[in-house]
Amino acid sequence: MFIEPTRRREPPHLRVGWIELICGSMFSGKTEELIRRLNRARIAKLNVGIFKPSLDTRYHDQNIVSHNSSVITSIPVPDAASILPLAHACDVVGIDEAQFFDSAVVDVCNQLANDGKRVIIAGLDMDFSGKPFGCMPQLMAVAEFVTKVHAICVVCGDIAHYSYRLVPSQERVLLGETDSYEARCRRCFHLGPDAPHREWVQE
Numbered sequence: 757m758f759i760e761p762t763r764r765r766e767p768p769h770l771r772v773g774w775i776e777l778i779c780g781s782m783f784s785g786k787t788e789e790l791i792r793r794l795n796r797a798r799i800a801k802l803n804v805g806i807f808k809p810s811l812d813t814r815y816h817d818q819n820i821v822s823h824n825s826s827v828i829t830s831i832p833v834p835d836a837a838s839i840l841p842l843a844h845a846c847d848v849v850g851i852d853e854a855q856f857f858d859s860a861v862v863d864v865c866n867q868l869a870n871d872g873k874r875v876i877i878a879g880l881d882m883d884f885s886g887k888p889f890g891c892m893p894q895l896m897a898v899a900e901f902v903t904k905v906h907a908i909c910v911v912c913g914d915i916a917h918y919s920y921r922l923v924p925s926q927e928r929v930l931l932g933e934t935d936s937y938e939a940r941c942r943r944c945f946h947l948g949p950d951a952p953h954r955e956w957v958q959e
């Protein structure tokens with residue numbers, strides 16, 4: 757488990773910020789981990805701002821919802837630059853679905869951290885074809901802390917780090933859940949549609 761660096765309450769001109777990146781496949785717990793860290797920052801009575809790309813309206817316009825139904829309210833923004841003015845008064849800035857943001861998201865995170873804010877940003881590191889997604893590689897490079905979380909392969913039960921697409925679309929952006937994606941390990945990802953899913957085992 758990630759142990760948060762302590763944030764002392766220095767005067768604003770002495771504050772040092774940083775970037776924490778949470779990455780992994782779908783169903784790996786990125787959103788749960790983001791919500792956990794943001795809730796703890798709120799318990800510490802820090803001013804927390806939470807943002808997501810307005811493109812992602814899967815469950816709710818404003819809420820960020822994990823696959824396990826943890827919820828936190830966020831501000832949907834059309835692009836990364838829109839975060840800066842909205843985060844002005846924040847001590848901690850949370851950002852979900854980083855892979856959908858434009859390339860300015862890297863500068864935005866750097867500016868926020870340079871301004872003394874703790875930035876916690878979560879996103880898919882690979883798309884459905886196993887290629888690095890959007891600005892995630894750049895974010896990994898500039899973040900002080902990178903946490904890679906893993907799902908469970910629904911085919912064989914091993915650790916999964918791929919998001920396998922179950923529908924034929926080749927579009928990079930295709931919003932969806934278990935209807936269109938499943939978590940798979942390296943071996944089962946490459947087995948494709950013929951992967952033999954294990955049966956449920958009754959105790």
Ligand SMILES: Nc1ncnc2c1ncn2[C@@H]1O[C@H](COP(=O)(O)OP(=O)(O)O)[C@@H](O)[C@H]1O
Nearest residue numbers: 782783784785786787788822823824907908939
């Ligand atoms: N294949 C899977 N592996 C692990 N967790 C899964 C899987 N399928 C569904 N889940 C659920 O998804 C939750 C994680 O959801 P979430 O934080 O939204 O993940 P992410 O943001 O990485 O997609 C887990 O706690 C678990 O309840």
Ligand SMILES: Cc1cn([C@H]2C[C@H](O)[C@@H](COP(=O)(O)O)O2)c(=O)[nH]c1=O
Nearest residue numbers: 782783880883884919928929930931932
């Ligand atoms: C792999 C992959 C995923 N997506 C979409 C599917 C979901 O709507 C989000 C990821 O959500 P999560 O919080 O990580 O579960 O991204 C996509 O558009 N393209 C892809 O290749």
Ligand SMILES: [Zn+2]
Nearest residue numbers: 909912941944
């Ligand atoms: Zn597997």
